[in-house]
Each structure stands twice: as structure tokens, then as C-alpha cells.
Amino acid sequence: MPGWCWREGKAHHVIHQIQLKVANSYGEFEGKVVADLGCGTGMLAIGAAALGAGQVLAFDLDQDALETAQENVRGIFGDSDDEADDDGAAQIEFVRSDVRLLAEQQPRLHVDTVIMNPPFGTRQKGVDMDFLRAAAGIAGTSVYSLHKTSTRDFIQKFAVKTLGLATGAATVVAQLRYDLPPTYAFHRLKSKDIEVDLWRFQMS
Amino acid sequence: MKLITHNMLSCPIKGVKNGFPFRIEVGEVATREADFDPTFLRHILPRIEYGALRAAAASLGFADLPETVPEGATEDDAFLQALHHALLELHLEEGALVCPETGRRFLVNKGIPNLLLHEDEC
Numbered sequence A: 001m002p003g004w005c006w007r008e009g010k011a012h013h014v015i016h017q018i019q020l021k022v023a024n025s026y027g028e029f030e031g032k033v034v035a036d037l038g039c040g041t042g043m044l045a046i047g048a049a050a051l052g053a054g055q056v057l058a059f060d061l062d063q064d065a066l067e068t069a070q071e072n073v074r075g076i077f078g079d080s081d082d083e084a085d086d087d088g089a090a091q092i093e094f095v096r097s098d099v100r101l102l103a104e105q106q107p108r109l110h111v112d113t114v115i116m117n118p119p120f121g122t123r124q125k126g127v128d129m130d131f132l133r134a135a136a137g138i139a140g141t142s143v144y145s146l147h148k149t150s151t152r153d154f155i156q157k158f159a160v161k162t163l164g165l166a167t168g169a170a171t172v173v174a175q176l177r178y179d180l181p182p183t184y185a186f187h188r189l190k191s192k193d194i195e196v197d198l199w200r201f202q203m204s
Numbered sequence B: 001m002k003l004i005t006h007n008m009l010s011c012p013i014k015g016v017k018n019g020f021p022f023r024i025e026v027g028e029v030a031t032r033e034a035d036f037d038p039t040f041l042r043h044i045l046p047r048i049e050y051g052a053l054r055a056a057a058a059s060l061g062f063a064d065l066p067e068t069v070p071e072g073a074t075e076d077d078a079f080l081q082a083l084h085h086a087l088l089e090l091h092l093e094e095g096a097l098v099c100p101e102t103g104r105r106f107l108v109n110k111g112i113p114n115l116l117l118h119e120d121e122c
Ligand SMILES: C[S@@+](CC[C@H](N)C(=O)[O-])C[C@H]1O[C@@H](n2cnc3c(N)ncnc32)[C@H](O)[C@@H]1O
Pocket: A002, A003, A004, A005, A006, A007, A037, A038, A039, A040, A041, A042, A043, A044, A059, A060, A061, A062, A065, A097, A098, A099, A100, A116, A117, A118, A119, A120, A127
């Protein structure tokens, strides 16, 4: 099932908050067009809208995730059919699409900023790099993305060689560590610490 | 789905050359008021394919956009209001996006367009 995602629960929520906060410190959300690639239940998209994004486009493969995301939007910003308190809700658009096709097959898709929490590629090798390629293909200003710290050197090279960015354009702006709860761990009953990097890729 | 989104999406089928703009098959349209933000409109206007927007708005029943972008558009309040309404307040809730080249229909349900392809289309 494509929507299956093990980064769940409380730790996940904290990671979202940190990712949004650090990313927002560069001032690239307010008044901008933002994309959330692999939006899942929409937490980053909702965060970006709350930070004042002019418009957020959120993409995922999974219909159930998108419908949950839409319910979350209504829950957080109020029912958008209701006039009260729907600021922000109005700013999020969901599209069901394969993120891997965006860079090549969506020539008119241009956003300012991408924020994403892509699959780590544990189940499908290289999908995280496909997401990065897509993000770099549509972002005009910057991309904020989470990746396993163990892939740091690889990503640094990938940014220069494959994405064609200048040296120094890809930087780790935060390093995080969190507990993967045992219920979601693949093959062990102990919980497991995961180290992740928040990257910022400067596009222009 | 709003028309700002429609304006940025093309038919994703491999090999399609003229996959933009999608023709719109209207099932249900909703209008929702959004905050008027002229700064944001000025920011995105250069990226908008205006002819496609105008035709799409007309297909959703809004025919008030002028034929071409007027001179001094970024300071033209009446124009910006119409642009705002067309881009950000009209929603296609139910319907389909139809590829202008192949005729392939991509359904829109609950406001969410489904651009997933069948295996033989990728
Ligand atoms: C790690 S989860 C992140 C979800 C969300 N961004 C968050 O931080 O809570 C990855 C998401 O990517 C989606 N996904 C995986 N492969 C995809 C693809 N090729 N195209 C679009 N979405 C994809 C999954 O359905 C899942 O919702």
C-alpha cells in the first residue's frame, strides 16, 4: 500500500513542528506558492498555510491519505463551507499524483518553495532521490526536505551532480533524532532511534 | 480544485506534446470567498497562462475576465478582483479534466483531481 508510512505518532508531530519552524526562518513561506510532495495527512501543507503561504499544492498517491488530509484541514481551520475561521483552509489544494512524474511531466508546475518529508526509500530504493529530483524541478527558490543522516554524503554529491546545484547550495540546517516507536518498527520489538537531517536546497 | 491549480497542471501521459490546458468537464462548482491579497496576485500573475485561465473560468460560469490582461494590470483593482475570483474562489468539486490531445479524462472527486496513470500510459 503506497500510503503506508511508519513515521507516525508523537515524535512525528514534533518533527513537523521543527521542520516548519526552521524552514520558516528563511522567510520563504509567507505570500509564496508552496508545494508539499508526498503530503500524507497534510501536516506540512497545513503548517505552511498557517505560516501565511499564498497557496499550497499538496500531492500524494494515496486517496485515503488525501481525504484524511482534507478532513484535517477542515478540523484545524474550521469547515470551509462555514464562513467562520477558514483562513488558511482556503489556501490548500490536494492533487492525487505520482510525485516522481512531476519534474518531467508537469512543465507548467512552478512553485517558490517545496517542503516535504519523503519516504526514506527503505521499501522502495531511491524513491527519496526521485522526490528530490521532482522538488528541484518545480521549486524556484528552495526545497526543505528530511533525509536519513546516513545518506548525507550521498545527498551532497547528488545535489551537485544530478540536481546541478552549486556547491554550497545544499546544506543541512538541522539534525534531529527521534524514537521510532516499537509498534512501527519493522522487525524488532525495541524502539529504535533514527537520525535525520533537515536539508535546505537553494535553487536560485 | 481551483483554477490556479488547473493553470499549472498538464496531462502527465508520456509522449503527449500538447497536454495543456485541460478542458474542464463540469459536474459541480463551488464558490468560496477567499481573502483578497493583491500582493500575492501580482506575485503569481507572470506565471499564469492567461488565455487558459480565462477559458477555464468561462467553463465554470465566470465570464468577467477581459480578453487580454489590461495594461497596468497590477494596479487595476477591478481586474485584480476578477483575477482573484477566477484563480482562488471558484472550485471544481466534481467533474473531470480532459487532455486536449488524447481526450483522456482525469476525474475530479471531492475537489481532488486524480492524475494517476494506468500502467500502459507511463
Ligand atoms: C513519509 S510519508 C510523509 C507524509 C507527510 N508528508 C508527513 O510528513 O506526515 C510519505 C508519503 O509519501 C507518499 N508517497 C510515496 N510515494 C509516492 C509517490 N511516488 N508519489 C506521491 N506520493 C508518494 C505516501 O503515500 C506517504 O503519504
